[in-house]
């Protein structure tokens with residue numbers, strides 16, 4: 001058991017903090033939101049320049065050659081600042097599976113561009129009423145010539161308009177296929193969505209879209225396990241982001257209540273106020289621990305389905321409770337859009353509902369327990 | 378960061394699990410069940426002797442004091458396994474009071490008591506609480522005054538658990554009556570033999586069948602060298618072990634075992650329609666809630682143990698102490714409230730069978746859930762009320778200003 005961070009990990013954390021604190025200010029985010037798109041291209045370029053976009057990429061693709069732990073440290077800091085950059089869709093959901101399961105040609109073609117900030121990738125993980133990308137129900141792929149023809153739909157695809165390729169799964173004759181879709185291809189249509197977190201998201205409709213052989217990752221034998229692999233990493237990365245989001249909103253609440261006076265005393269001195277904040281501290285500590293465990297196990301390529309599910313359950317619960325406690329203890333200021341707390345609240349909801357809520361994940365874990373696969377050893 | 382047991386730690390767990398499975402014979406289990414949380418029967422003492430011979434008492438004590446000098450993580454593994462097995466190991470004597478005594482008691486007391494503790498022949502009861510001094514322990518009024526070369530102790534203690542089996546009471550008494558000093562500044566610790574003249578002990582029967590005691594000190598005289606540590610500086614000995622105690626209070630061993638047993642029970646038992654109890658969605662949800670709650674507890678306790686032997690380099694000691702305190706309080710609050718919730722979630726699965734007492738026909742899982750319903754309320758106010766823990770978290774973990782008290 002080792003809970004420490006190495007010097008390199010601290011360096012990554014400090015570098016991410018320095019850039020994000022400097023660039024992802026509430027004023028900057030406010031300006032972008034007013035322009036109508038929550039994406040900071042300048043900041044993305046700066047993260048590329050610092051090397052952070054390649055933190056978990058191998059050196060031959062222009063990366064730093066670190067692992068999932070270091071990547072999650074960056075993501076936690078993005079959560080802590082609510083920076084408008086697509087770290088999880090790009091750096092986790094699409095880059096990691098390509099690096100792990102893609103062909104050499106795919107890696108050469110796509111990964112260096114991600115590290116340098118020149119291109120974005122994303123993943124379409126959700127379908128209507130289906131939050132498990134390992135079992136696509138509304139999307140299918142039919143072999144044709146060297147490639148595949150795709151039909152169907154995906155919901156809530158982040159940054160679909162800006163991505164060079166969209167990683168997605170579809171049913172094939174032999175199982176679940178994993179493809180890299182070109183959003184510019186003929187037969188693709190994107191409809192913009194309006195979502196709580198203001199992340200740019202799209203509905204993706206596929207009407208006889210041709211995917212060339214070079215953009216196929218798997219045609220069915222291993223597709224489901226690849227999607228499960230990436231879904232576990234995506235969930236866990238969002239858990240890491242929630243640690244940053246909840247920790248920061250809790251600390252904002254602690255300092256605000258220490259200063260705000262009512263009845264001639266700081267409101268923090270009311271025991272009921274202190275205790276609600278203390279409950280946030282407990283929640284954040286719990287969420288952080290199960291998240292770190294999941295990160296550590298995945299980074300070492302251990303079987304960690306139970307631990308990832310537990311992290312996701314805690315993330316939803318903690319995110320929700322801390323969000324409402326923080327707003328409540330701030331009173332009116334908490335929901336004033338000139339004060340940055342509201343962004344933490346909407347991102348908590350974003351993360352809570354992605355790839356399964358606490359309730360649906362509890363049901364999955366319960367199923368594993370009933371199958372004798374999750375005893376408390 | 379590598380949050381998994383090392384091969385050596387995993388091996389220690391396996392070794393200890395096998396050891397305690399053997400130690401807990403069905404006969405010992407029956408004896409223990411009959412006296413919840415207590416021990417004290419003949420088979421208990423026999424097992425204690427064996428534990429002493431095998432070197433499993435004082436695992437955390439430094440080697441110089443006769444212990445095993447185990448690292449904090451190894452100690453946590455030990456506590457986990459003992460508690461999972463359900464053996465009423467006298468942790469307060471061996472792990473909380475013992476090491477303090479071995480360090481701070483007079484030479485004569487040390488040479489008399491330490492070998493007995495380490496060989497499993499001695500239990501010490503803790504006499505802190507009084508009828509009017511519970512959460513606000515520093516307001517205690519039992520006094521000790523020096524007359525010649527003897528201390529004369531006058532007062533009453535309440536909830537002195539295990540006093541009925543103990544040779545000594547580890548007693549907190551006021552030694553400085555000066556009303557102008559802060560109330561926790563004039564307290565000292567004494568070792569009071571339970572066979573001393575003027576000492577008396579009467580049982581208090583509690584809801585959970587745990588028998589505790591009221592103890593009375595009617596001018597009890599003890600030799601001067603029964604004072605432990607420095608005069609008037611006893612508060613530090615009272616609070617010094619608190620973080621560790623809070624952590625061992627919320628050990629995840631027993632609840633893990635209880636969950637596993639309930640899972641097995643729900644797999645083995647059938648509903649009238651032929652489905653297993655565990656096939657019902659709500660049962661799976663209850664089990665999953667407990668499972669995910671346990672995981673946190675495990676990580677909290679192991680992280681605190683890891684931290685104790687891996688101080689962050691260059692961290693300001695004040696900050697480190699504050700965060701250690703906040704984390705211990707978070708673990709105590711979370712753990713105790715989780716236990717109460719977990720016992721309910723598991724009892725719901727047994728349904729009405731969870732109200733059948735161990736001794737009753739038809740009881741399930743040795744009546745554990747029946748009993749836990751009656752004992753669980755102690756933990757949220759004992760060991761420092763959870764309100765106090767939340768006060769500590771707000772102040773030490775979040776640096777929030779606190780009200781004057």
Ligand SMILES: Cc1cc2nc3c(=O)[nH]c(=O)nc-3n(C[C@H](O)[C@H](O)[C@H](O)COP(=O)(O)OP(=O)(O)OC[C@H]3O[C@@H](n4cnc5c(N)ncnc54)[C@H](O)[C@@H]3O)c2cc1C
Nearest residue numbers: 503504505506511512536537538589755758759760762764
């Ligand atoms: C079975 C059992 C075994 C025990 N064993 C021992 C033992 O071996 N040795 C020993 O010394 N003691 C022992 N105790 C005593 C135990 O430590 C006390 O019960 C505990 O300290 C609480 O004190 P109290 O019961 O007087 O409750 P009180 O101090 O009266 O507290 C009651 C409630 O008041 C509230 N409260 C109190 N202070 C505050 C505050 N500052 N802010 C907000 N709310 C507050 C809390 O909700 C608290 O739960 C035992 C108790 C039991 C039941």
